[in-house]
Amino acid sequence: MNKIQQTIFSAWMLGGLLALGTTQSLQAAALVQVEVFPPEVNLETLRDRQSLIVQATYADGVTKDVTEQAKFVPENPALVKLQDSTLYPAQDGKTTIRVQFEGNTVEVPVSVKKAKQDRPISFRLDVMPVFTKSGCNMGSCHGAARGKDGFRLSLFGFDPEGDHFRLTREINGRRINLALPEESLLMEKAIGSVPHTGGKLFGKESELYTEIVRWLSMGAPNDSGEVAELVGLELYPLEAVMQGRGTTQDLTVRATYSDGTNRDVTHLSYFMTNNENSVAVDQAGIMQAGERGEAFVTARFMTMTIGIPIIVLPENAELEFPNLPQNNYIDELVDQKLKKLRIAPSELADDETFLRRVSIDLVGQLPTVEEYRAFIDNPAPNKRRQLIDELIERPEFVDIWVMKWSELLTVRSVRNRVSYKAMLLYNNWLKDQISNNVPVSEMVIELLSAEGSIFDNPPVNFYHVERDRLKIAENVAQVFMGMRLQCAQCHNHPFDRWTMDDYYSFAAFFSQIGRKNGEDPRETIYYNRRSGGQRHPVTNEVMKPRYLGGDLAEFENGEDYRANLAHWLASPENPYFAKNISNIAWAHFFGRGIIDEVDDVRVTNPPSNGPLLETLGEKFAESNYDFKQLVRDICNSRTYQLSTQANATNSTDETNFSKAKIRRIRAEVLLDCLDQVTKSPSKFRGLPLGARAVEIADGSTSTYFLQTFGRASRETVCSCEVKMEPNLSQALHLLNGSTVSSNIVRGKVVSDALKEKQDPKQILETIYLRALCRKPSVDEVAAFNQMLAEKGANHQQILEDIFWAVLNSREFIFNH
C-alpha cells in the first residue's frame, strides 16, 4: 500500500487560514471531499425548516465545518426561502440546492409539501420535547418517581398521557391558565419570573417558550387519534476530526416519524459530550475543540439518543505513518483509525513472546520445551499461521471457550435448585457444541428454544438457572446482544434508546414458559404453555412480543415465542448479535473490548473503532458464525501480534489497539500454568487428579487460589465477575502460599533432573523455557552461575529458589 502523504497545518498557517477566511492551500492537505448534511431535505407544512451543514474532509483526515464559507444556490428560488444555511418552505414542489465550496458542488434534493398549511400543535410532538430539552423531566427534577416540589412528570417522558393529566387537570387551575397562557404557573416557573428550584430554563423570546404558549392558547389539547411516532433520529455530521483548539463544528439533528415525515429538531435536542476536556458542546448544538483526544457527542431527542465520534488533534500533530504490512481486514481498519489519531502502532512482537502469548490465549497452557524448539526453529515464513491453526484444533481450546460460555450462561449448581447433575449435563452440552464448532447461531437457537426435561435436554437449563422471566429477558439481552436493559424495567432508559415499551415487549417472548416437576425430585420440565402474556406496568396493556430494536414478531400457529425470538436473535436481522459475539472474542485476546465492557453496549458507550466492530460482525455472520474462523482472523492479524512496548506516539493509547496490552493471566489459566510447569497437578471437586482448573464445570466450585485471583462465581451474567486486578493477597499467596512453594517440591522438576545428572546450567535453561518461554539472559546466567559455583552450594535448593523466583516474577504472572 502506498504511504499516505501526511501534510500538516503549522500553527501559524492555521491561524492565517482562519483569519483570512480564504482558501490558501499551500502546504495544507488537499481537499478530498465535501459533504452536505442532511443529504436530502423534506419540508412539509408552514413551520417546517431544515438547517444544512457542509463538511470538508482533507487528505490528512482532518475535517472542517465550511457551512459559512459555502455557497447555497437553489435551482428554483421560488420554492424555498434560504436564511443563512437554513431552508424554509415557500411553495410546493421539488427542486435542488447546489452547495458550492472550493470548486466542489454537492446537489441536495429538496421537496416542499403543504407550504402554506399550518400543522396543528401536538402535545406529544411539540410540547413533550420541550420538557426533555429543558431537563424538566430528568430524574433529579420532576422526573423523579415522586416528582419534585409537588409536581411530577414522567422520566424522560415515558408516559405522555399521565403528563398531560398532571399538567392540565391534576390540580385544576394551578399549573396552566388557558385564559392568560403567559401567566400560567408552568410558564412563569420556566422563565424564572416566580421562584423555581430549577431556576430559569429559557427566556420569553425562546422558541421553546412560544411553542408551549401556542399550545396553551389553543386550549392545551391532548392528542387525539393516531399520533405519528418517533422512529428514527439522525445526527450530522457523521464524524469529525477537528484540528486546533477552539475549532468549531455545528451539529444538526433530524427526527423521522412513523408517518414518513421528518423534522429538524436541533433546537429540541439535548446535547452532551463524554469528554468535555476534548470536545465541549453547547445546547445550540455547536461543538468546540479543546485538548487532544477523542470524544463521543450525543444528542437526545425525546426517547432517542444518538451519538457521533469526534477526534481532536492539536494544531501541530504530525506523523509519518509507517508503511506496514497488513495481514487482514483487522489491520486495515485499526490502522485507518490510528492514522486519523496520528498514532503509529508498536513493532511486531518477537517469536518467543508471540508463542507464549498465543499459547496462553488459545489453549491456556504454556508451550513445552519441545514446542518451543519446534516453533523457533521452524523456517517457514507462515509459521505463526501454522501455529495458530494447530492450537485451535487442540482440545484445550475447547475448554477455554466452554469456560467462557459457562460464565455467560451462569453454569453452576445452586443448593436445592440446580442439582450438580443438571449443571454437569448443561456443561457437557456446551462442550459438545464447542468441540464440534457448531455455528454459534445454531447453538444459541437450540439453547433459547429448548424445551423438555433439564436432564434429557440439557440446554433447557438456561431457563432453570434463572427462572424470573424479566431477569431471563435481561440476561438474553446482556449475553447475546451485550445490552443492559435493567433500567427500562421501571422507566425509559435514561442514556440508551430503550423504553419501557421496548422492555416489556421483549420480555413478552418469555411469558409463556411453563414449568412442572419431573419424576426425579431434582428434575424440572419446561414447556410451551401457549398462553399468558406480559403486561406493561404503566398502561396495564398486554404487550405483543417485539424484537429489541426491531419489528413486532409474527408467529405461526402455536409457535413457541422463544423459538421465534431465537431465530431472530441469532440472525443477521439482529444487528447486535454477530458484533457482540465478535466483541466478546476480541476482548479475550486484547484484554479490552472494542466496546468495553463487552456487555455494556449502549448509545452512550460507543465502540472505540466502529468500522472494525462492524466488519468483524459482518465477516462472522458471512462465515455462518464459524467461531474458529473468527478466532483465526483475530490471531493472524498483525494487530494481535504487536509488541507491548510503546513508541513515542502510542504510549498513552489504551483504546485503539496500537500496542499489545500487558494482562495478568486469569485465575484458572494461571493456576493451570503453575501446575503445568511444576508438574504438580491440582485436584478439584468432581474432577480427576490432573484435570485443569479451566475444566471445572461448576461455578460454585472454587479454591482459595481461584478466588483470590478473581475467578467468576457465575452468580450473574455480568462480565465484571472475572477480576483481573492484582492485589496484596495475590502477592502474599505466591510468596508464602502452598501453590508455588509446595508445587515445586511436590513436582520434583529440579530434584529429578539432578538425579538424572543434568548440568545445573541446563536445568536453569529448562526452568526458563518452561515458565517464561525464553532462555535466561547473559546477566541472569552470570548471576546464578556465581551462586551455583560457591563452595558447598546446595544446588537443589538454589535451583528450586530460582524456580520459585521465576514463578513469582511479573514476567510469569502476566501475559505480554
Added chain:
Amino acid sequence: MKRSGCSGFQQLAASRRDFLQVGAIGGLGLTLGNFFQMRQAQADIKDYKSVEGTAKSVISIYLPGGMAHQETFDPKPIAPIEYRGPLKAIKTNVEGVYFGEYLQKTAQIADKLTVIRSMTHGEAAHERGTHNMFTGYRPSPALKYPSMGSIVAHEFGPRKDLPPYVCIPNQPNEFAGTGYLSSSYGPFSLGSDPASKGFTVRDLSLPGGINEDRFARRRSILDTVNSHFRSREEADALDAMDSFYQRAYSMISSKDAREAFDIDKEDKKTREQYGMNQAGQRLLMARRLVESGVRFVNLTYGGWDMHQRIESGMKRWVPDLDRAFAALIQDLSQRGMLDETLVVISSEFGRTPKINPQAGRDHWPKVFSVVMAGGGIKGGMVYGSSDPTAAEPEENAVTVEDWASTVYDRLGIVADKELMAPGDRPIEIIDGGKPIKDIMV
C-alpha cells in the same frame, strides 16, 4: 446479596470541572506537544500536601442495600402509620433525640455521635448510589473514580508495615477500588470473616522449611528475574504488582503487623462485649487494625435492601450492629483512640417514606442518614433534618460532596486537591463539596 436495578444506567454529562478552567491551563501559548502540556498542567494543578489531621484513621461501616433511616437514626414517631413504619422510637442519652427501637445500646452513646439526617443525592440504583458513597462522585462513563480508602492510601501510604487500606471481609464492590489511580492503592482484603471458626488471614508467614536467610536469597533472585522484564515493559498493573510485593515483604517481616490480623489475641471478654457474631467480630477486627496502623478500614455488614417485610429485616440485622457499634465507640473511647479515629456508618441511600404493599420500603436517595463519631467530630449532635415524612431534607441538606469533604478534612486531606487522571486530566479529589464546620470539634 442479589442486586436488582439498572446497572447500565450511565449519565453522560458528568458534573465535571469547568471546561474553561482546563482551557485556561493550556491557553498560555504552549502547544509543543504532550510533554510540555503535561508539565504545564502539573505545575498549575491545585496541589496541597496532605498532613495528618485530627483523624489518624477511619473505620467506615457500610451497610449495603440502603439502610432505612426511618427505622434507625431518623424515626418519625408522630408521622401517620404508613410513613412511621412498624418500629417504635426510643429515647437516647441526648435530650430530644430519638433512635429506632433496635438501637438500644447505641442510644446510650448518642452523646458521642453526630447523626446527619439530611444526606441527599439523586441516585436510586444500588450501583450508582454505592458509587456516590464510596467515591464522592456521580458515576461517569468517561472516568473511573478512586474510593476514599484508595485516596487515603495514595495521600499517606502505609504505616507500621501494614497496608493503608483494608476491607473486612472482602472488597465489597468495584467502587471500593482505585479508579483512575494505580491499582497499587487498592485495598487488602482479609479474605474471610473474622467471626468464622478458625479464622486466619492466609499466607502471612513464611512456608515451612523456608527461614529468613533463604527467603532473602529468594528475594534477591526474584529481583534479578524481575529486572530483566522491568527494563522492557511498563504498565500500571506491573507497578501495582511490584508495590504489593514490597508491601507483602514488610508484612511478612514484621511480627506486629502479622499479629494485627490475629483476632485470637483479643481477650474473650472483649470479644464477647462486641458480640460473637459477624457485626461484633468485624468491628473488633477494625479496631485492632487501626490500632496497629491501618489508616482506612472499610467493613460491610448485613443486607439492607428491605423491599419486603422491613420489620423482620431490621430485627435480623440491627441488634448485633447496635451492640457492636456501641462496644466499638466505648472501647475506642476507653483506649483514648476515639479522638483520632473517625467512625462512620453509611449506606448507598435511605428508603421510601411510605411502607409499600409488601411491608417494606424501596430505594430513596433524596434524604437519608449518616452517622459519624470521633476523629474530631462533635458528640451529641444531630445535623440537618428531614421533613415530617422523612421524604426530603428540611434543614441543612448535606450533599455527598459535602460529607466526603468533611471526612477528608478531618483526615488532613484538602478535598479540593487535584490528582492526575489518565490523559493528563487533573481531577479534584472531591468536586465542590464544603466541609461541614458545624459538626467539627
